[in-house]
Every structure is written in C-alpha cells, then in structure tokens.
Amino acid sequence: MLDFYAVTRQGTLSFDLERIRLERPVQEDLSAQFEAQAAEFVGADCEPLPFSCQHRIERDSKEVFCVDAFQIPKYLRPALDEPAAIGELRAPFTTAAPQVKAIVGVDATNESFFFQYFERRRILDRRRVFIFNGSSFNSIEYPAVMLDEHLVASIVDNRLCFKSFHRTNQFLDLSDLYATATDVEVSEVLSHPKLLADSAAIVDSGIANRTRQQFSRLIHLGILDRDGVTPDRIRNGARKYEGLESIRVRNFNGQRLVEVPTEKRVLAKFLKFLCEELYVGDLTGDQRSTNSSRVEVPSS
Template sequence: MNPILLTKDEERPFLRLDLDQSAASGARDLFLSAADSFGRGIEQVVEFDPGYKLHDDECFEIHDFPISEDLIGFCRQPLSAERVDSADFAALPINGIVGYDFSAGQRKLYFQNFDSRRVLIPGRRFAILPMADASTFKQLTKPVLLLDANITAVWNDGVLRFKSFHLAKQLFDLSTYFTEATDEQIGTFVAHARLKCSDSSKFMGACNTWSRTKIALILRGGILDHATGDMIRDAAASVEYEIQMDRDRIVLPEEKGALRSLLQFLDEDIYRGPISQRRLLSSGKRQIE
C-alpha cells in the first residue's frame, strides 16, 4: 500500500507516499489493524446527529456520503497519483492520510488525521536514531513522516463511519449536516415571540461557536414554537432551573455563563435522573422510540 496524502493545497490536493515493498506491506497491515480496532467494540451505529454525543460503544454513520472521484481513483490505482518528495514535508499543508482496500471487489478507505507534529524536520526538531551500535545515536538528517496506528473514519462503498465529530470535520465537509447559526438566524432567534432581548447587537457579539451551535439546534427543533409560558415555567421548576421571565417571555441573559445554562435548558440538556432524582446534564439525547 502506498498511502495517499490529503493536503490543503488546491493545486496538489492528493499526493502519493511512495513506499518500498517492505514499508508498503507494513503500511497495509497498519491500516487494516487500525480499521479492525476502530470497528471493535461498536455495539450501536447512530445516524449522524450533531446534537448527540456518542457513548463509548457507538459510532456515527452517514449513508451516501460523497467522496472525491479523484481520491477513489488514486486509491484504486496509486501509481496514477503524483509522488510527494520529502523536501515538500516542511511546507506542505497535509491534513490527512488515506489507506485503502480494493481487494475482492471492496471499496474501503481508511482516514487518519494529520498535523505538523507527525513530521520530523531536521532543524525544527532534534531527533536521534541508533547506529549499528545500538547504544550510539546519530542526528536525524532527513525529514521523517509518522503514520498513526489509529484511524478517524472508515468509508465503505458510500457509507461513512466516524466516532469523533471534532476530528471528522477536519477531514470532511459536514456543513450539510451541521451548521452554526448565522447572524441572520441569531436575529431570528432573539426576535422570537417567546424571548426578550434588551440588546440584540450585544447578544450577537456574545455568541461564540458553542452558543451558535446550540441556537441552530434550538431553532431546528422548533421547541420555542410550541412551548407556552406556563410550559416553560413548569419545565424549569421540574429540574430546579431558575429561569428569568417577563410575563410569558424568557429574558435572554447577557452574562455568558447564564446564557450557556439557558441554551442547555432550551435544548433539553438538563433533566432529572428517573431513579436518583438528581439534576443532571445530558451527554446526548437521541430520541428513544
């Protein structure tokens, strides 16, 4: 196997890492072993939902996930891809490495994340390696690239599986499935009849990535469209959450900590344990039929 490097260079997005026979065999074993480890322990496959936090025995799945035909072609016939030179490692914006398996009619791609820490460049890092005398070392004089024993995602003939949204979004465009609230959507949010905002510009300025994400989820869920003032008060009382209301409108707080708590409440992250009756913060809330 000659792995394919993914780069952020628009002119050279896919490059072949040319390996000698022994290294190619080792790379294949590494990726296949990593894929086996990735699949081991998965008891539940969850359709990708950006509002859900996976448990240890779960993974996300997206069907009909598009992959570049160029990448598939290079993985099928690696020698058709441009070779990378070790001199490129210092400046090349590599963000992923792809292994593959097209044996027996399969179409499987194995994705690893990549960052600059996995390239050892003489002068940037002082690396040493043993000589013939194993107790004597010499300085690294050529760039070295490290392959990992873990993979971030597996693409199997159109089906993408991954366990970490944070890592997956560095490799794939998931904007179709997950978007933060735009300024226009935040404007829609603060203008909702169920909310009261004293300064919409200040509120928008206080919104970070996390809060924009929560607002997008709340708008998508439509919970404010169906909740009455009494429903909101009752829900807050049931989990002992102190909510500030002006008649039947929720007052949006300006302090970031208070805003975070409110958005967690509106996105139904706060609940009471059915056995312990403790007030808990949900790690995931995929609806159970």
C-alpha cells in the same frame, strides 16, 4: 495490501491526493496496522449512531457516527479509477511540502478508504530527534513522521464512519450533515444576548436551506457563548470583509449589542463570519470562504 496517500491542501481550500511511496516491507506493515485499526474502529462491538451535532463521541468510546450512501469526494476518485496518474508527495513532510490533513490507506479493489488525521506536530524535528544505532545516538538525516494509533474515519461500501466531526471535516466536507434550523431555532439564535435582531422580519422573509444550516452550525459551535466573543470584537472582525463593512454595535437597554443584518445575502455572509468560515489569505490578501467550520489543532 493498501496503497497510501496524503490528503493535502496548499494555498486554496481544494483538496488533493498525493501518493506516499513506500518500500514494500513498510507498505505491508502499514497495511496490517491500518487494517487492524479499521477492525477496531468499526468492529463487531462498535456502536453505530446517526450523526447528531449535539452528541460528542470520546476518542476511546465504542460509539461511531455512521452515514450511509456517502458519496465519495471527487478528489478521492483517482485512487480508485486511475491511481497511476496520482503524483508523489512533493518535498514530503518538510516546510516546503503541502499541508497534509490526513493519511489515507486505500483498498481500491473494495473501494474502501481508511483515514488517520494528520497534524504538523507529528513531523519529527531533526534537530531534536536522535536514533540509537546499537552503540551511540545519531541524528536523523531525512524527514520523519509519527503516525497515529487510531483511525479517525473510514469509507467502506459507501458508508462513512467517524468519531470527530471537526477532524473529519478537515478532509471530508460534512456540511450537509447539519440539519436545517427550524424557525424556533433561528429565533433562539437571533435572541442571543450579544445580538440585536428583528427576528420576526428575518424569519418571515424566508430563509434558504443553506442559511438555515449556518444557523444550525452556529448553535453547534457555540461561538457566541464564549466570553472573549464580544459585540465589539464581532463588529471589528466582520468589517474586514467586503459586504460586512456596515455591521454596527448599538446600545440597547444599557448593553452593547451587534446588529444583525436583515438583507439575505449579507445575513448569509455574516453567519459564515460568525462560524469562522471567512478568512484573508496570508500571501495574496484575498478574501476567502472555507465552505465549512474546520478547526485547526495547534502544533506543540
């Protein structure tokens, strides 16, 4: 039988694991559901693929990305090593609760993890949900949620399998899966029609692997290709962050282009901004870095 936890995040970008207490019949039923979903997710007819940032897997496809020798994140280790020390989910699925990013069923004996992606729209609004008790409809008194019908990721025998990079990346750091961009790919990014850059100087100066990964991530995200992402919008957004105040837009051959910094540290931060990995905390106003490009799915 599986134990169940919520992967949460509140205030900072570090993850936490909090126990979801269940009545035994519910735990048994939920375990059976997750195990059946796992059998479907990585069953005999699934098509395992090495990760490629250029390939998108449809939800109903039999394809699944697989990464061998995946290191279990530190925040998940207590579920295997000391589950009794994990606290229960606080104010579960209410506005006062931590933000739940995933529901995970854990088989501690076999060191296996089965993840469902969780979004706020799955929390049922007590003002709009009613249950039928056999004679009439009544409102629900306690927080309630709807779980998904499919897994989004699993870790079995240190093998990570997932379909959606963006959803899985919201509770597992997958940034190392991105290949380091080649000199040619770096030059292609820097020659984008919205950018003005001395690509030769940047390439010749030597680019750290982390920065090359940022270039690769930017290619994959395609943010620069979006119509609403204009040079002026890039400049205005970047200037909110310390170290990027000098980002400029220049007129070149009749077009307005945003000038790419050549100093390595500033370039690295500029790339993180372009990948939407910088933000300002709502409560503190502190500038923060997300360490990965997580896409939040808006609630309905």
